[in-house]
Amino acid sequence: MKKEEIHFGDWHRLFIGNNPGEFLLEVAIRTIVIYLFLLLLMRFMGKRMNAQLNVVELSVMIMLGGIVSVAMQLPDRGLLHSIMTLGCMLVLYRGINWLAFKNQTVERLVQGDLEQVVADGELDLKAMANARLSREQLFAQLRKAKIQHLGQVKRVYMEANGEFSIYQQQPPKPGLSVLPDKDTALHFAEPADMQQQACERCGHTEPTGQHPGNCSRCDSGTWTKAVQLKQPRKEAQPQPEPALS
Incomplete structure (x- = not known):
């Protein structure tokens, strides 16, 4: 026209x-x-x-x-x-x-394959790179599943269709927090595990008493406190009264 x-x-x-x-x-x-x-x-x-x-x-x-x-x-x-x-x-x-x-x-070839992006509370950075998955994208999915730290996670699979399958660790172990870095108040309130520290890049944990240097998994030198959720107390069960003879 x-x-x-x-x-x-x-x-x-x-x-x-x-x-x-x-x-x-x-x-x-x-x-x-x-x-x-x-x-x-x-x-x-x-x-x-x-x-x-x-x-x-x-x-x-x-x-x-x-x-x-x-x-x-x-x-x-x-x-x-x-x-x-x-x-x-x-x-x-x-x-x-x-x-x-x-x-x-x-x-x-036409539909893709799954990627195991978390194993035993630690990020698989190579698999995440293959899936073009950022750390924050993964953490958002974990937060949606009510996960607070990586120690609660046994496996996370990114399926071929982009969905996430999350299997929790029982019982949970200390791990890297997945809460947003901007929420400093919530981070401060998290129960820290005084015996473990976590690599900020991959979530690998090392004992606090020794100076770990660079991470043995990803070679990062940045560490933070590991988080351990408090386990709910088990209420004492009432003992049955002895039967009267």
């Missing part, structure tokens, strides 16, 4: 465009047809499309948006072209899932 054809106050062009007014009815019909076909397509793609998406599913969703927008809005494009394209997307999506089911290498 040439700039000479653009005039402020041209309300017909602004709201309807250069198409005749009757095209609004056609847009409504196109939208209804494509929407109903898209619902049917999503039904055949399976329940995973309604859950959190992995890379393959997200790619399909982006392409579906581009396909249906053309069918609904461009008057020179017929509906059958977009319906055929949507059908191709269905075959492609189901075909990739079938190959991933048959071949584990294909599954890891």
Whole structure:
């Protein structure tokens, strides 16, 4: 469209465009047809499309948006072209899932693999780098799961779809706090373990009595107090009274 054809106050062009007014009815019909076909397509793609998406599913969703927008809005494009394209997307999506089911290498290639980012209360920095996961992103997920320090964590897996699986340590051991650094008041109130100190980078713990130097796991030289949650006291159980003879 040439700039000479653009005039402020041209309300017909602004709201309807250069198409005749009757095209609004056609847009409504196109939208209804494509929407109903898209619902049917999503039904055949399976329940995973309604859950959190992995890379393959997200790619399909982006392409579906581009396909249906053309069918609904461009008057020179017929509906059958977009319906055929949507059908191709269905075959492609189901075909990739079938190959991933048959071949584990294909599954890891197109959907990714899990990463173990915490083991026995210590961060696996290499796995976090592979997953492009920052320390604060991980700590946010732990705080959401009501975790206060790494000593409470046995394993944390970052799944292929980006979700986190957290398994707690029983009983918890001293560990690095995951509370925000900005909340100094809450950090000050945390119960410190006087016998252990934690590496601020990876959470590795060493006895307080000896000067640890650099961390043996990540070579960091910054240490902080290890946190140990207070265990709730067990109430004494009442002793049964002796039976009278």
